[in-house]
Amino acid sequence: MDYEKINPEKYYRQGVFRHFTEDCKCSVSMTARIDVTELKGFSKKTGSKFYINFLYILSKVLNSRDDYKTSYLYKTGEFIKYDKINPTQYIFHDDTETCTPVYTEYTENYETFYAGCAKDIEKAKTTRTYGLDMESHPNWFDASYIPWFSYDSLNVELPDGYLYFIPIINWGKYREENGRLMMPVSVRMNHAVADGYLIAKVFNLLEQEMEEFCKK
Numbered sequence: 001m002d003y004e005k006i007n008p009e010k011y012y013r014q015g016v017f018r019h020f021t022e023d024c025k026c027s028v029s030m031t032a033r034i035d036v037t038e039l040k041g042f043s044k045k046t047g048s049k050f051y052i053n054f055l056y057i058l059s060k061v062l063n064s065r066d067d068y069k070t071s072y073l074y075k076t077g078e079f080i081k082y083d084k085i086n087p088t089q090y091i092f093h094d095d096t097e098t099c100t101p102v103y104t105e106y107t108e109n110y111e112t113f114y115a116g117c118a119k120d121i122e123k124a125k126t127t128r129t130y131g132l133d134m135e136s137h138p139n140w141f142d143a144s145y146i147p148w149f150s151y152d153s154l155n156v157e158l159p160d161g162y163l164y165f166i167p168i169i170n171w172g173k174y175r176e177e178n179g180r181l182m183m184p185v186s187v188r189m190n191h192a193v194a195d196g197y198l199i200a201k202v203f204n205l206l207e208q209e210m211e212e213f214c215k216k
Contacts, residue, residue, distance in 0.1 A: 020192035
């Protein structure tokens with residue numbers, strides 16, 4: 001886990017950062033449907049898991065810009081940027097209707113990520129322990145799949161004034177719309193480090209990365 005400190009006074013969003021860490025502490029969330037038709041087709045053609053493929057693309061997108069890798073260390077009051085962030089995914093157990101957090105390390109190499117993620121999932125299926133350990137995994141972002149419903153809106157609420165900068169991502173069940181498979185994705189970020197442009201950029205980058213990925 002490597003990171004570098006950011007001087008808020010020299011931060012390119014300095015004015016926005018000061019306002020939303022001092023005057024108006026709040027977050028911004030956005031839900032949009034993205035076209036996953038080609039990714040579904042790629043997954044079927046290659047015999048790979050759609051879920052892992054999307055998680056890889058999402059992780060690559062969030063690691064492509066420094067804005068998505070920022071964090072606030074509340075113990076020291078430092079504003080930082082991680083070199084890399086990794087997905088915390090969740091495996092649902094049908095028999096107990098509970099979930100187990102899974103810490104999967106991101107690597108840009110697709111084959112390595114896929115193999116590691118698949119192994120992590122199988123291991124998680126054997127336990128019923130919640131086991132959330134944010135203290136030992138500070139540079140992990142929340143990546144939660146909601147497979148039971150194709151929703152239109154979702155909000156993740158954190159306590160007022162809590163400076164949590166790492167993205168929180170949710171996505172739901174895709175559904176057919178006009179012959180295309182459209183999947184809801186929700187992005188939550190702290191307003192101090194992201195506005196509408198940066199959150200919308202996540203969706204744009206997801207679409208771009210999926211297009212490139214499916215050309216393999």
